[in-house]
Amino acid sequence: MALHRLFQLSSLLRSAVSLTLRRNLGLSAVLFNRAKELDPIQKLFLDKIRDYNTKSKSSGGIVEAGPAYQKNLSDEVVKLQRLYGGGDLMKFPEVKFTEPKLEEVAK
Numbered sequence: 001m002a003l004h005r006l007f008q009l010s011s012l013l014r015s016a017v018s019l020t021l022r023r024n025l026g027l028s029a030v031l032f033n034r035a036k037e038l039d040p041i042q043k044l045f046l047d048k049i050r051d052y053n054t055k056s057k058s059s060g061g062i063v064e065a066g067p068a069y070q071k072n073l074s075d076e077v078v079k080l081q082r083l084y085g086g087g088d089l090m091k092f093p094e095v096k097f098t099e100p101k102l103e104e105v106a107k
Helices: 002-035 040-059 067-084
Strands: none
């Protein structure tokens, strides 16, 4: 009986220690990744994303979008305005909910 309880306790202790070690290992892996230099492919990927971000901010929209893209975009906006009754499609619509009139029912 005592031996059985000892095995249960050791199993419980082992699982708690295992969980704690896994969590600490996961956290330390993230910290070590930030501390060391990035993989060259990861660095190239991040550089391209940052480059695209600066280009899109300077151009004010899609990077290297030609006149064909702008024409296609304006045609699609006109189609959507015609389909959904006009309005400004670039802003979120205002939704107004009215309170329903409730009638009191006599018992």
